[in-house]
Amino acid sequence: MSLELNYSSLTGQESMLRDSIRCKAFQSALNEAVTPGCTVLDIGAGTGILSIFAAQAGAGKVYAVERTDIAEVAELIVAENGLSDRIQVIQEDITKVELPEKVDVIVSEWLGSYAIDENLLPIVAYTRDRWLKPGGKMIPESVTVWMAPAFDEFLQQDVDFWRSEPYGIDLDLISRNASHRMDCFCNHINQKHLLCEPQLMWDIDCLTCTQEELSHAFRFQGEFTAEQDGEFNVLTAWFRANLTKEVLLCNGPDDPDTHWGRQRFPVGKVVSMKSGAKVTVDFEHEPFDKGESRSVWSIKADDYQYNSEGNTRLVK
Secondary structure (H helix, E strand, C coil): CCCEECCHHHHHHHHHHHHHHHHHHHHHHHHCCCCCEEEEEECCCCCCHHHHHHHHHHCCCCEEECCCCCCHHHHHHHHHHHCCCCCEEECCCHHHHCCCCCEEEEECCCCCCHHHHHCCHHHHHHHHHEEEEEEEECCEEEEEEEEECCCCHHHHHHHHHCCCCCHHCCCCHHHHCCCCCCEEECCCHHHHHCCCCCCCEEEECCCCCCCHHHCCCCCEEEEEECCCEEEEEEEEEEEEECCCCCCCCEECCCCCCCCCCCCEEEEEEEEEEEECEEEEEEEEEECCCCCCEEEEEEEEEECCEEECCCCCEEEE
């Protein structure tokens, strides 16, 4: 199954601009990290809002690099805000850009619904190694990724509808597809839907992670314990991003809603568990090309086992 996120269109940018949790967090982080007159590089600048935040925070020069045609919109927005003298919009692939200097701060909103799923961090690490001054700052500084078994009410409503033979027609084929459907934007999954205590999947230091490390698959193996009698039909994952030491941005089940929501990974059916029962999870995230990755997972709960067929997410 494929999911395309068209960040080159203005419509694709609007949900991010409307996300005040996201935008205000990055604004606060830039206010903390930027010092008067410093240079900032904004990777994947989109409409240029983070570049504008950097200039407003006192940056002397901001390089806003965006490979898609949305760069033309960014240039207009920058001009309309009277910042063309300090923000240079560059429409180019960041790996091909030649800057006249190294920079003090690199900012990039590379996060997917569970941080690494859009596979943009390797590009950020490459750019960091090439253009960040020694002692320079990265926004985000570090990111952790979390997971827990959960019950997705909306997913189950879909499955139950298709299984009910609507209009007197056997549509079980569609129900089987629905029960395996990976999805993001799941703000409806919140703390009350978690059956087990969340576990840390990965801890990523954006200043020190290497391109070599990021080229390999991320692997998580964990055992979850049911905190009470209950049911789950998905694994759900999210991130906690330390944009700076003082600014935290999260899309977890107990956090305010963002445009990311949580990511869900279905487990094939509703699994009933008693308090204290164990669920073992094996999860692998495999990076491919820029903006492309594949996730494969399996679970075992008592005598029930599930193996996904894998999902690929494409970003263009």
